[in-house]
Every structure is written in C-alpha cells, then in structure tokens.
Amino acid sequence: MAPQPKHLSGDKAAINEFLDQFDVFLLDCDGVLWSGDNLFPGTVETLELLRSKGKQVVFVTNNSTKSRADYQKKLTSMGIPSSVDEIFASAYSSAIYISRILKVPPPRNKVYVLGESGIETELKSEGIEFIGGTDPSYRRDITPEDYKGIADGSLLDDNVGIVLAGLDFHVNYLKLSHAYHYLARGAKFLATNTDSTLPSNHTFFPGAGSISIPLINMTGQQPTALGKPSQAMMDSIEGKFQFDRKRTCMVGDRLDTDIRFGIEGKLGGTLAVLTGVSKKEEWDAEGAPVIPAFYVEKLSDLMG
Amino acid sequence: MAPQPKHLSGDKAAINEFLDQFDVFLLDCDGVLWSGDNLFPGTVETLELLRSKGKQVVFVTNNSTKSRADYQKKLTSMGIPSSVDEIFASAYSSAIYISRILKVPPPRNKVYVLGESGIETELKSEGIEFIGGTDPSYRRDITPEDYKGIADGSLLDDNVGIVLAGLDFHVNYLKLSHAYHYLARGAKFLATNTDSTLPSNHTFFPGAGSISIPLINMTGQQPTALGKPSQAMMDSIEGKFQFDRKRTCMVGDRLDTDIRFGIEGKLGGTLAVLTGVSKKEEWDAEGAPVIPAFYVEKLSDLMG
Structure with missing residues (x-):
C-alpha cells in the first residue's frame, strides 16, 4: 500500500x-x-x-481572466490582506513564460490572445506585443471577407508567432478561426491553463480549457499550459x-x-x-x- | 499485405x-x-x-448548417440536377434519428440546439420541439443573472432532454453554458457530426466538432454523432x-x-x-x- x-x-x-x-x-x-x-x-x-x-x-x-492587481482586489474584497507580489495567476505566469523562458526572437514574436483583459495587462507588464484579446473588432460575426482574408493571409498579422488561449467570455467563431490559422502557419501554442470547467455559483461553467480544446482538436497540437x-x-x-x-x-x-x-x-x-x-x-x-x-x-x- | x-x-x-x-x-x-x-x-x-x-x-x-432544401439549392447553383429526396445531410439525419430512433418520451423531449437554421428546419419537418439555435436571445454576452439562473435552473427549460450540437457560426459562452447545464442535468448528447474542421476557401475553418468538443471535455461524455x-x-x-x-x-x-x-x-x-x-x-x-x-x-x- x-x-x-x-x-x-x-x-x-x-x-x-x-x-x-x-x-x-x-x-x-x-x-x-x-x-x-x-x-x-x-x-x-x-x-x-x-x-x-x-x-x-x-x-x-x-484564474486567467484577472491580472495580479485584479486578483489582489478580489483578495481584499474577501478581507484577505495581500500584496501584488504575493500573487501568481496563470495570466501572469503566461507573460513571464513568454518573456523570460520562450523568448521568441523578433519580429515574429507577437501574441494572438484569446482571453480577457487580465491577460492583456500582464502581457503589457512584460512588454509583450499582442493582438486579439478584448479588441472589439473581433467581437462580431464572421463575414465572407473574413473567410477570404484569413484564407489568403491578407487579414492575418505576419508577426504573430504565438497563440495564447485563456478563458475568453467573448469567444466566437471569428476568433477561433484567427487562432487556428495562426497555429496552422506555425505559431507556438500556449494556454494559460486547461481546466475544462470554472467553478462559479456553486456549480460549473466553461473554463479556459473550453477555449483551447477546439484548437487542439483542429490542429492535433497540445499547448504548453501555464497553469497548475x-x-x-x-x-x-x-x-x-x-x-x-x-x-x-x-x-x-x-x-x-x-x-x-x-x-x-x-x-x-x-x-x-x-x-x-x-x-x-x-x-x-x-x-x-x-x-x-x-x-x-x-x-x-x-x-x- | x-x-x-x-x-x-x-x-x-x-x-x-x-x-x-x-x-x-x-x-x-x-x-x-x-x-x-x-x-x-x-x-x-x-x-x-x-x-x-x-x-x-x-x-x-x-454539412449540418443546411437543410435538404438549402443543400438542393447549393447543388442547383453548382449546376447539378437533384431532388430533395436524394439529399441526406447531417441535420436531417439528426432529426430522423431523434424522431424515429431515439424517441424520447414527452414531456422531456425538447431539443436544445447549438447550430444554424438548417438544423431547425429539419427538426420542424419531423415535428420536434427545440430551443436555442438561431434564437437571437442567445446571441449576446453572459450576465450575472445568467450565471445565477443557469446555476439554480430558473433560466433552464425543464423539458429539454436532448442537446444537439452542430456547426454554429454564432457559438458563444452563453450558449455553451446552457448546453453544458442541460447535459449535466441528464440530457442526451447528440452531434450532427464531429468533423474538427470545415473545408472552405481552399483551407480549413472550425467544423461542427469544434462546437461539441468543449462539451465533451467538460462532461466526459461522448455524443452520438449523426454524420459520417x-x-x-x-x-x-x-x-x-x-x-x-x-x-x-x-x-x-x-x-x-x-x-x-x-x-x-x-x-x-x-x-x-x-x-x-x-x-x-x-x-x-x-x-x-x-x-x-x-x-x-x-x-x-x-x-x-
């Protein structure tokens, strides 16, 4: 035993x-x-x-949707004293990994983000360039022009060399299409974390793993996950x-x-x-x- | 050999x-x-x-987004003569399967649809009740009221006994949350098809399998797939x-x-x-x- x-x-x-x-x-x-x-x-x-x-x-x-500062606010709201330096969340972990461990050489080192503002805040704090994320121009239906421009690459950013998938409450077909095509063109595949569910309201809702799993299924690639x-x-x-x-x-x-x-x-x-x-x-x-x-x-x- | x-x-x-x-x-x-x-x-x-x-x-x-009539129009537009009766698409296959093979007894036989109008047309043709699908009230961001009402069941339809996942160009977090909770409450899990990608514009875009895979990942259940x-x-x-x-x-x-x-x-x-x-x-x-x-x-x- x-x-x-x-x-x-x-x-x-x-x-x-x-x-x-x-x-x-x-x-x-x-x-x-x-x-x-x-x-x-x-x-x-x-x-x-x-x-x-x-x-x-x-x-x-x-938790990939919150920056360390956001998370500290949450700790404070729960009555728990803390400092930002005591906090390690998967958005920050991802930013650290990209800037200090992965170190993709420029110019092809821009990140395409599937996720919320917490990820963007942490990428900025490490000086990492990114597109996608909370950009409202991705929060809409896909159009025939999108299909064409994604397929021929004219609507893709040649400098994207990394796709980072976290929990995105605004995930949609257009965003998944962009992410898939960056991966198909050779971008490195990272995930803040791959938890399939998110505990909330005493039950479960879709977690960050629900955002990356379609991409895993389409590409046959597994992301490097930056969460526990x-x-x-x-x-x-x-x-x-x-x-x-x-x-x-x-x-x-x-x-x-x-x-x-x-x-x-x-x-x-x-x-x-x-x-x-x-x-x-x-x-x-x-x-x-x-x-x-x-x-x-x-x-x-x-x-x- | x-x-x-x-x-x-x-x-x-x-x-x-x-x-x-x-x-x-x-x-x-x-x-x-x-x-x-x-x-x-x-x-x-x-x-x-x-x-x-x-x-x-x-x-x-x-193809799960088109009804047989839609698909016949496509064949005609390609210059191929055909009749609706010669067409078997996965949306129709799903409707036939639900009405003639699965035969869930009422009242808990309503279908929650992740998909486009082709699925709705075929479900209607077989007299199957459904919610979700192209209903515009699901095409929006999730709210705190949604979390609460989905978690406590007050926003769920007790008569839903089947979740049918097809290709949904308008997939979002709210729709996935509803589908997950119906499955968690015991609904049967069907997929029009589970192709991970959709050929389009000489390349690939997310297929119907990209809609069902987060639900598979969250529930650990495999859907009965109605496509090849x-x-x-x-x-x-x-x-x-x-x-x-x-x-x-x-x-x-x-x-x-x-x-x-x-x-x-x-x-x-x-x-x-x-x-x-x-x-x-x-x-x-x-x-x-x-x-x-x-x-x-x-x-x-x-x-x-």
Missing part, C-alpha cells in the same frame, strides 16, 4: 513539526481560502499565523521567488491539479484540505495516482 | 463490372463532385450516366431508402470518414476518388487502417 498522508488536524505537535519544515507556502485559493463568495472562518487568522512565523505566502491560481499542474508554471514561480523547493509546501483542495503540481515540482511537501473538490476517499482508494504528504480538514486547523 | 483497392480508371471492362454490382451510390460531395466553388469537369455527365443506368443516387454530406462515419447516419439513410447494403457503394474522398463509413456499414463496396483530402499513399502504407475496395483518380473516370 502506498504511504498515506499524515493527518495534522488536532495534533499540535505534528502541526508544529510540519510548519518548521517549510519557509514558503504556495496556496491555491478557491476551495482553500474560500468557496465562491464565502470566506472560510479562520482563513485570515491562519495566514496571519504563517506570516508571523516568517513564512513566505504565495497565492497561486489558475503544468511545471511551466512552477518554473515561472521559481524564476520570480527563487525559493528552495525542499522548503516549500503546496496547499490545495484538488489532487489532480494542486497536489500533483507540488509532487511533480518535487516540493518538500503537499498539504490537502477537504474544503473543496477532492475527498479523502480519493487518496484512500487502491492505486490512487496522487497522494498528498499531509492533510487537514480545513486550512484553519493549522492554528492548532 | 492487406488487399489493395482495384484501380478502375481507364479500364472499361472493370468499370462496367463495377457499375453492374451496385444499385445505389452514396456520394460524398465536396472533394468528389466539386472542390469549394469549383465543379469538377464531368461531374454532371457522370451523374447522368449513373441515372441512365437506373442507379439510385444519394448525396450524403456532413457514424453508423447512426447509415441507419437513418437505410430507414428512409430501404436499400440493399450489398448492392450499395459509398463514394468519397476521405478514408477516415467516407470510406470508413461504407466499410463499417458493411456496404457491398467503397470507391475512393483522389480529388479531395486522402491520397493514394494513405492506403498503400503498411498497416493502413482503412482501404477502399475501388479507386479512380476522379469521379468522371467512371465514364470510361
């Missing part, structure tokens, strides 16, 4: 030993700190405890925070994204909370593919 | 023997009769030859024409859809033409998964 996670809730000695092992905590947000609009009791106090012990806290989210559990995101975080992976713990509610992200990133530890998607039964199951190192019923159990 | 297809072009005796074997010819259109807007020379004469020999001709297309190579389409055709499969030949340019459709339907024969997508090298290859029984360079080679 695979080693089972250590249960920390109610065990003060075990909690202290756990906290002493780590300098950095990467925290997933929805399902860990809150659910939808409901902040979990004790979230603020637990974060205060971590900070009071000198721990670095990083909020890691696959992709290690491209871990590399981006490390590029910024320069942490010691062995002294870092990933905290999350989803085994297949958060906990897998931490394990594949060879972090010193992973902590599952039971206030979100994954249940204890998932790692109890015979042959469970992902098993956290530690678990608590809820994050605030870390207060002992 | 697998048996190779018999080459008919230029071999008058072989052509006559071939024609004598069949009473019914199922003809794919784009890539066989024409390419884009260009009618191939000899198409009209070849169809005349088949008809003069008493053969039943059926135009079989995965799905045998649900063959069953629909047979339900209407009552042909003898052994005396029927499928003619097409794509091995993975047309020829596979004929082979899996246990038709008497399959004829590949080289004026479209698939090349001779595909069936020459070691371990080729689909091999036609016959091939010609072009359809008009059947004139000998």
